[in-house]
Amino acid sequence: MEATHVHGAGHAHGDDHSHHPKGIMRWITTTNHKDIGTMYLWFSFAMFMVGGAMALIIRAELFQPGLQYVEPEFFNQMITLHGLIMVFGAIMPAFVGFANWMIPMMIGAPDMAFARMNNWSFWLLPPAGILLTASMFVPGGAAGTGWTLYPPLSIQMGIGMDMAIFAVHILGMSSIMGSINIVTTILNLRAPGMTLMRMPMFCWTWLITGYLLIAVMPVLAGAVTMILTDRHFGTSFFSAAGGGDPVLFQHIFWFFGHPEVYIIALPAFGVVSHVIPAFARKPLFGYTSMVYAIASIALISFIVWAHHMYVVGMPVAGQLYFMYATILIAVPTGVKVFNWVATMWRGSMTFETPMLFALGFLFLFTIGGFTGLVLSNTAVDVQLQDTYYVVAHFHYVMVAGALFSAFAAVYYWLPKWTGHMYDETLGKWHFWLSLISFNIAFFPQHFLGLAGMPRRIPDYALQFTDFNQVSTFGAFGFGLSQLLFLYVVLKTIRGGEKAAAKPWEGATGLEWTLPSPAPYHTFEEPPVLSEAKGHA
């Protein structure tokens, strides 16, 4: 607060852009972080629906043994596109959307550091989404390799594979630009007096996620480019016939792929670290150890990648190394879960929808973490790899982890975005329907995996029928519950009870000092920080 004149003046461009274009051009030309955040979130929801429809095709086919609705080739395409669209099209853009909306308001900045690049980061996404979905309709169909795009299969596919590669390139460019923007914003545009260790936890998680993205996205781009040149330009990076090695791809892919798990999980951790203190009416327990734990998780995430490849052919020493390193990553993750639980300890808790989703996250993400520990054991993984146990594991992490956290974020910040309170009853319905149907869909998959049902196969042996039918029921229930979510959000945008500037009694942070809905331009002058407002 005492340093307002030091670097506030350099960044607070109070330009008045009240003459911004109307209609569609507003959205195409916008450089406003709130507009761009909104577009990210709607794009993410659209992709969530597309990827979800694909999941339901997969589950419908698996309702009974034998082939019912789709050809095996199409089933493989659904598996692939569902994974790529959900990871790159739904979850990642959702959290970039939250970052766009909230980070400038949380740190007291007028906008993102590179406002025009921000526009470009977003507008790269729709072409990539179109490429992925349109690839279903080209000769040979979409890529059918699974989202991991392993060669040699990915070298043999048709033009749909090239479209997937191009889409991954575009999505990677978007992610890199987005993370450069977020990192620069956080490091340079904080309000005077907001030191790094007073910064809201969501900003910390995104700062570290941004570095992870900048580190690993080029690796993925390199890997898929090598597939592209293997396919069309006569190289043999991954072709044993030409002296290459298909396993090399797996190493490169998972060197990207494992940090990618944390790229998705860390911002989710950040959201939960805001919601739980707000509804427990206590500051986050162990803010410092939380920051340390996030940094440690990020570092260790780079040295464990080959636990995705235990059975591919690796010396025992390699298997042991990756097993030990993977098991050790449980330590900082455990610290985080401990901190969230300790935050709630003797807190004055209420259970509005954001809190319910945060608690659902905490409970189910921990289950997903535990099954991850089970799988980290090489001897066990040799039995369980490529079974439904793995599918259950990563859906507990990705859906109950990242997606539930995203729902918590939407309900938590929706009053700030729209100026209206959402319908609490319907929000709670959404939570309970999602929680129950999610578990009906995915918990039986643990049993299927333990019994040996392989993943990515449209047919299965008769003894797996019952649990598959239960799982399919749950999946359709989960999918339909999300339509309720859409209705709640639309209803909140159109009207409802007027939201106060700070609708949550226990919420802290600069974003709640702004009126609801947040004005188009905020913090054109840097705010003056009091001692209490620095932390989340």
Place this chain on the structure above:
Amino acid sequence: MSGGMTMVDRRAGLLQALRTVLSALIGVRHRRMHDEDSAGLRPIQVIVAGVVVVAVFVMAIIAFVQLVAIK
């Protein structure tokens, strides 16, 4: 990004940076020690110490693996 760092007259040593990173890996420490560190340490020290500790960490696991994998 060096807000607040320039006014520090006491420069912390490598040992203190290592201590910060090691406690980060475990994730628990006293607030008093944290306050001391954040007053004395520059980010670059912590980052360098972090990379060094991860390298040592990897080598330690490899050494342990060599130990248990010897026939």
